[in-house]
Amino acid sequence: xxxxxxxxxxxxxxxxxxxxxxxxxxxxxxxxxxxxxxxxxxxxxxxxxxxxxxxxxxxxxxxxxxxxxxxxxxxxxxxxxxxxxxxxxxxxxxxxxxxxxxxxxxxxx
Numbered sequence: 001x002x003x004x005x006x007x008x009x010x011x012x013x014x015x016x017x018x019x020x021x022x023x024x025x026x027x028x029x030x031x032x033x034x035x036x037x038x039x040x041x042x043x044x045x046x047x048x049x050x051x052x053x054x055x056x057x058x059x060x061x062x063x064x065x066x067x068x069x070x071x072x073x074x075x076x077x078x079x080x081x082x083x084x085x086x087x088x089x090x091x092x093x094x095x096x097x098x099x100x101x102x103x104x105x106x107x108x109x
Contacts, residue, residue: 020049 024046031039071079 017050017053020046020053024050 024043027039027042027046031043
């Protein structure tokens with residue numbers, strides 16, 4: 001029973017790419033027959049549809065692995081110092097202020 005559910009799910013997931021592939025084949029046929037500009041737009045549409053349903057997930061994962069770097073110790077220390085400074089500024093200017101007047105923050109630069 002579980003095998004059939006898995007098979008049905010896989011067939012459902014591949015239904016859109018197969019539909020786009022059929023649309024691409026029909027568009028190529030009519031483009032060769034009539035060669036109009038509208039068929040170029042349809043070719044682009046169906047090609048991007050196939051890409052978005054098949055390869056885009058793999059490309060996104062590859063880009064994420066390629067650009068994901070671990071922060072260095074210097075970056076972590078700088079981030080912690082920045083967070084500590086922000087907490088101090090917040091505590092100094094916004095906590096225990098019952099006057100209702102929002103003070104101006106000092107310029108950092």
